[in-house]
Structure formats: C-alpha cells, structure tokens
Amino acid sequence: MYPSEYLYSREHEWVKVDEDVCTIGITHFAQEELGEVVFVELPEVGHAYDAMDEIGTIESVKAVAELYTPVAGEIVEINSAAVDDPAIVNDDPQGEGWLVKIRFSTDSDLKHLMNAEAYEKYVQEGAG
Amino acid sequence: MPTATLRRTPLYECHREAGGKLVPFAGWEMPVQYAGVIEEHRAVRQAAGLFDVSHMGQISVRGPGAERFLDRLTPNHVAKLAPGRAHYSGLLTDNGTYVDDLLVYKLGEEEFLLVVNASNQERDFEWVKRHAAGDAEVKDVSDRYALLALQGPQAVAILAPLTDVDLSTLKYYGFASGTVDGHRAIVSRTGYTGEDGFELYVDPEAAALLWKRLLETGAALGIQPAGLGARDTLRLEAGMALYGHELDETTTPLEAGLNWVVKLDKGEFVGSGALAAQQREGVPRKLVGFEVTGRGIAREGHTVQHDGSRVGQVTSGTWSPTLEKALGMAYVPTGLAAAGTEVEIDVRGRTVPAKLAGIPFYRRNR
Numbered sequence: 001m002y003p004s005e006y007l008y009s010r011e012h013e014w015v016k017v018d019e020d021v022c023t024i025g026i027t028h029f030a031q032e033e034l035g036e037v038v039f040v041e042l043p044e045v046g047h048a049y050d051a052m053d054e055i056g057t058i059e060s061v062k063a064v065a066e067l068y069t070p071v072a073g074e075i076v077e078i079n080s081a082a083v084d085d086p087a088i089v090n091d092d093p094q095g096e097g098w099l100v101k102i103r104f105s106t107d108s109d110l111k112h113l114m115n116a117e118a119y120e121k122y123v124q125e126g127a128g
Numbered sequence: 129m130p131t132a133t134l135r136r137t138p139l140y141e142c143h144r145e146a147g148g149k150l151v152p153f154a155g156w157e158m159p160v161q162y163a164g165v166i167e168e169h170r171a172v173r174q175a176a177g178l179f180d181v182s183h184m185g186q187i188s189v190r191g192p193g194a195e196r197f198l199d200r201l202t203p204n205h206v207a208k209l210a211p212g213r214a215h216y217s218g219l220l221t222d223n224g225t226y227v228d229d230l231l232v233y234k235l236g237e238e239e240f241l242l243v244v245n246a247s248n249q250e251r252d253f254e255w256v257k258r259h260a261a262g263d264a265e266v267k268d269v270s271d272r273y274a275l276l277a278l279q280g281p282q283a284v285a286i287l288a289p290l291t292d293v294d295l296s297t298l299k300y301y302g303f304a305s306g307t308v309d310g311h312r313a314i315v316s317r318t319g320y321t322g323e324d325g326f327e328l329y330v331d332p333e334a335a336a337l338l339w340k341r342l343l344e345t346g347a348a349l350g351i352q353p354a355g356l357g358a359r360d361t362l363r364l365e366a367g368m369a370l371y372g373h374e375l376d377e378t379t380t381p382l383e384a385g386l387n388w389v390v391k392l393d394k395g396e397f398v399g400s401g402a403l404a405a406q407q408r409e410g411v412p413r414k415l416v417g418f419e420v421t422g423r424g425i426a427r428e429g430h431t432v433q434h435d436g437s438r439v440g441q442v443t444s445g446t447w448s449p450t451l452e453k454a455l456g457m458a459y460v461p462t463g464l465a466a467a468g469t470e471v472e473i474d475v476r477g478r479t480v481p482a483k484l485a486g487i488p489f490y491r492r493n494r
Contacts, residue, residue, distance in 0.1 A: 035161065035164050035165060035166075036164055036165070036166045036167075038166075038425070038447040039423075039424070039425050039447065039454070041423070041424070057476075059425055059447070060165070061165045061166060061357065061361055061446055061447050061449065062160070062165060062357050062360075062446075064425075064427070064476075
C-alpha cells in the first residue's frame with residue numbers, strides 16, 4: 001500500500017527522493033478521504049518555496065485539500081496530466097498521480113518525514 | 129474535548145451498513161456520502177437515490193382558526209390549498225426576511241403540517257407557537273415521523289409496486305395517505321433534487337424496514353443510497369435555495385427570486401408591509417447563478433467582484449457533476465444581475481473569472 005522507498009508527511013503526502021529532487025504526491029489514504037478529485041491546482045515551475053509552504057490544492061466536490069511542500073526548494077516540474085485529468089490522483093495517487101517535483105538544497109527538512117511503516121501506523125491510529 | 133451528543137435518526141444503523149460516512153449536521157449524525165458524492169448524484173439524475181431526511185422538523189397546526197392563522201403568518205396563500213396539496217413557503221420577520229423556508233401541507237380543513245429545516249426546528253416551533261397565541265393548536269410532532277426521499281427518473285417504477293397510493297394521479301406538490309410495503313405513510317410528490325420523486329413520511333419504527341425494501345426493490349433499476357453531499361450538489365444544480373446560504377435573516381423572498389411565494393393580494397401577513405414596500409421600490413440586490421469560466425471552484429463565502437470592486441458574496445458554490453463545471457449562486461446588485469455579466473471571484477486569494485447565469489442550471493426532461 002505504501003511503498004517502502006518513499007517518505008511520508010503528517011499531511012498525507014508521499015515524497016520520493018532522487019538525489020536533489022523530490023517528487024511529491026498525496027497518499028492513498030488522502031485520496032480516499034477526499035473522494036473523487038475534480039480540480040488540481042499546482043504551482044508554477046521555477047517558483048521557490050520554504051518548507052511547509054502551501055503550493056497548491058487538490059479539490060473534491062466537497063473539500064479543498066492544501067498541498068504543502070515538505071522541503072524548501074524550487075519547483076522543477078509539475079504533472080500536467082493530473083491537472084488535465086484529476087481522476088488519476090484517485091486512480092494512482094502514488095504513481096501516475098504524482099503532483100510536483102521540487103529541487104531542494106538541504107535534506108534537513110526530510111528528517112521530519114516518516115518511513116512507510118511509521119506512516120502506516122499513523123494512518124491506522126486515526127491520523128489527522 | 130467532549131462534544132455534545134449528536135442525535136441519530138431511525139436509519140443510523142442502515143447508514144453504517146451501507147458504508148455511510150457519518151458527520152455532524154444540525155445536531156444530528158448524518159451520512160454525507162456512501163459510495164461517493166459524484167456517483168450518488170449521478171445515480172439520482174439517471175436512476176434513483178434514497179435519502180434519509182428524518183432529521184427535518186414537523187410542526188402540527190390544527191383547529192378552526194388554523195388556516196387563517198397560517199395565512200397571517202406565512203407569505204404564500206394557505207386558503208388556496210386543497211386537502212392533499214402542499215406548497216413551498218416561509219416564516220418571515222416583520223422586515224420580510226427569512227426565519228426559515230418550509231413546506232405547508234394541508235392535511236384537512238383544520239389540520240396542517242409544516243415541514244421545516246432540521247437546523248431551525250426548535251426556533252421555528254417557538255416562532256409558530258408564539259404567533260398562534262391560542263388561535264390554533266401548535267405542536268412539535270417531529271418525533272412522529274421518519275422521512276425518506278426517493279428521487280430520480282426511476283422513482284415511480286420503484287415505488288408504484290410497493291404502495292396502494294395511485295402515483296399516476298399524484299401531481300407535483302400533491303400528497304396522499306396510504307401504505308408503502310404495508311406501513312402507513314404520507315406519500316408526497318415533493319423533493320429537493322430537481323428530479324421526479326417522493327418524500328415518504330412514515331412511523332419511525334417502519335423506517336429501517338422501508339429503507340431496506342426500497343433498496344432491494346430498486347436494485348435492478350440502479351437505486352443507491354444518497355447522502356447530504358449529493359443532496360447539496362443536486363439542489364444547487366436545480367437552483368434551489370438552502371437556508372443559511374441563499375436565505376437568512378437578511379434576505380427577503382423578493383431578493384431571492386421567490387416572488388411567486390409572496391401573495392401580497394391575499395391580505396396582511398407577517399412581513400407583508402416590508403415586502404410591499406420593497407416591491408414598490410425595487411429590490412437592491414438579486415440572487416443570481418454563475419458559472420466559473422476560469423480555473424477554480426468558487427465556494428460559499430468567496431467574494432464576487434465587478435470592475436475591481438466587491439459587489440457580493442458566493443452563497444453556495446460547488447463543482448457540478450451533471451454539467452462538469454464549477455458553478456454557484458450569489459447576491460449581486462440588481463443593476464448587475466443579468467445573465468452574461470462578467471465578474472471575478474476571489475478564490476482563496478486568486479481572482480477567477482466567472483459569468484452570471486440564470487437559475488436553474490439543470491432542468492429534468494419531462
């Protein structure tokens with residue numbers, strides 16, 4: 001359910017680290033809580049953000065979920081497939097439904113993230 | 129922190145069995161969705177949905193003075209109701225603004241039933257009782273009824289085999305007493321979705337049995353349990369007002385486009401003076417629909433701007449599953465209230481273009 005090579009935030013986002021670039025998306029738990037995603041708003045490529053800045057939103061009919069960046073850095077790519085067809089965020093939230101790639105300069109922010117096992121437990125214990 | 133205990137309708141266990149996601153609503157624990165808001169919404173438009181609306185309040189008004197009392201209390205014309213007919217109306221303040229919107233059912237020459245929003249049940253009861261002041265017997269009878277709403281193009285096909293009420297002669301806003309699956313019921317051809325359908329007033333003890341029977345009977349025709357989330361998207365597409373959003377103590381029926389509810393020529397009623405004045409002078413603002421033309425979903429509370437200045441506020445906004453676009457309703461100054469007027473909506477700090485539109489957005493095929 002939750003790939004062991006990813007890290008996870010308390011805001012139900014997953015992070016895949018490839019050298020100095022993070023790929024970010026929302027977890028399976030998050031998309032289930034949200035329901036059918038109908039609108040995705042993503043940041044502009046080139047923008048820089050601090051850790052825990054709001055960089056976008058994922059919306060269902062009833063709810064608006066903020067997307068946060070767990071790391072400080074610069075947006076290098078966004079998934080326009082998710083913007084064009086928000087359903088892929090429900091269908092494959094942890095794969096094809098990825099949302100942004102951000103280049104980060106310091107990995108100290110990653111220390112706040114959980115591994116897969118800890119995240120699984122977090123969800124089971126009635127996480128946020 | 130402990131929360132106040134939420135009330136549960138007789139269908140609480142049914143909701144859990146059906147996988148309902150239960151949330152607090154007006155002091156009740158109600159299903160916001162089961163399979164999903166969009167799926168349930170589409171089921172209602174294409175087949176049928178079954179809603180638990182037992183949380184709504186019912187007030188009985190009886191006696192020889194009941195009809196006259198209600199005509200002096202409410203804006204619509206009660207004396208014109210025949211037994212077996214209901215109409216949509218309101219409880220208004222002296223300023224002509226809304227205490228609540230409601231349905232008035234004429235059960236008999238001296239017997240009326242008012243059906244009110246769950247969120248206003250106690251206040252409405254006190255309001256009616258206080259104004260009656262002995263002219264009629266007023267009782268809160270909410271505990272006597274469970275209420276199931278069966279809505280959608282297949283509603284007749286699903287209900288007809290189960291009821292002794294002749295649905296073919298039951299017109300919109302008509303109702304009849306009979307049985308459904310052997311349980312006594314008031315079968316009312318009313319609803320809040322813009323589809324054909326029925327609201328079934330039954331004894332609380334019968335509710336769960338009826339719920340299950342309707343889901344069984346309708347399974348082959350595509351019935352689904354539907355929650356408050358879909359109820360909201362459906363009524364919004366149908367251009368129907370919701371108290372606390374389009375209607376509140378600052379809005380009159382004339383501003384809300386509900387002029388047909390206001391029968392000024394029947395004689396005085398609470399608020400009639402203010403409404404007559406407003407009709408003479410013209411309303412300062414009007415309820416309009418809008419469609420978002422840019423990227424974003426406008427939601428309740430978002431500011432509506434025209435030529436750079438704030439002109440109004442979104443009263444309800446959502447993404448429409450039938451029309452597949454973001455739309456909603458807002459009050460704007462009367463001068464701007466024409467379909468096609470271009471406005472901007474402040475969606476959490478981002479300015480998104482939108483265009484005013486007529487209400488409703490959706491009309492069913494008849």
